[in-house]
Amino acid sequence: MDNQFRHEWEMMSVGAVWKNVLALSGGRPLMVSLSGGNPAIQPLGALIDRGHGDGYRFALETQGSLARDWFAQLDVLILSPKPPSSRMTTDWAAVEACLQAAQGKPQVVLKLIVFDERDYTYAKDAAAQFPQLPIYLQPGNHTPPHPTNDDAPVDLDGILKRMEWLVDSVTRDRWFEARVLPQLHVVLWGNKRAV
Numbered sequence: 001m002d003n004q005f006r007h008e009w010e011m012m013s014v015g016a017v018w019k020n021v022l023a024l025s026g027g028r029p030l031m032v033s034l035s036g037g038n039p040a041i042q043p044l045g046a047l048i049d050r051g052h053g054d055g056y057r058f059a060l061e062t063q064g065s066l067a068r069d070w071f072a073q074l075d076v077l078i079l080s081p082k083p084p085s086s087r088m089t090t091d092w093a094a095v096e097a098c099l100q101a102a103q104g105k106p107q108v109v110l111k112l113i114v115f116d117e118r119d120y121t122y123a124k125d126a127a128a129q130f131p132q133l134p135i136y137l138q139p140g141n142h143t144p145p146h147p148t149n150d151d152a153p154v155d156l157d158g159i160l161k162r163m164e165w166l167v168d169s170v171t172r173d174r175w176f177e178a179r180v181l182p183q184l185h186v187v188l189w190g191n192k193r194a195v
Helices: 003-008 014-025 045-053 069-073 092-101 117-129 156-172 184-189
Strands: 031-034 057-062 076-079 107-114 135-139 178-180
Touching: 014 045, 045 057, 045 069, 069 092, 076 092, 107 117, 117 135, 135 156, 156 178, 156 184
Parallel strands: 031 057, 057 076, 076 107, 107 135, 135 178
Antiparallel strands: none
16 A cells, blocks of 8 residues: 555454455455555454454465564465565565564465566575575566556566566576466556555
8 A cells, every 4th residue: 555545545443344354255254365555564463363253364465574463363474575676675684573473373475576687586585595485476567557547558468578587587497496476466457456
């Protein structure tokens, strides 16, 4: 969630959020994905407890900059540190703190977005730091929209070419532990927000 859209955010109680989850799922327990921006900023422990009480499971994707004690309540924790192409610096001690906060309870995986050779090298280095974690690589969306235009077209051909390059790279390097997958939300919904 981008701070520039803060005026659109709606503060909701756990009960109100849970009412929406029940409506969207038809009351059928499933895996709830907590993502968008950095969801670790939010106090999600009570929501996870509420959902577990009804048989739901929870996956959270975070860049790994904030460790929370409620990570141990998750069913899946996806650590997705930002690669060099993001122009952000990774605090590997913070990523390690997230792993420690999980206390070995949820399934934990690394997921890295790859735009170029530098990001690919970064992904290999990240995997070497956390060899116990499964690793997923996804080609980045190089056609993000202007913040006010979520209907901007996506260059799917370019993304698929980047994915082919990524598959060729892991095959060339015999890095068979890495799983290469598309960003399904980009393939299905393009640049739309809040999907």
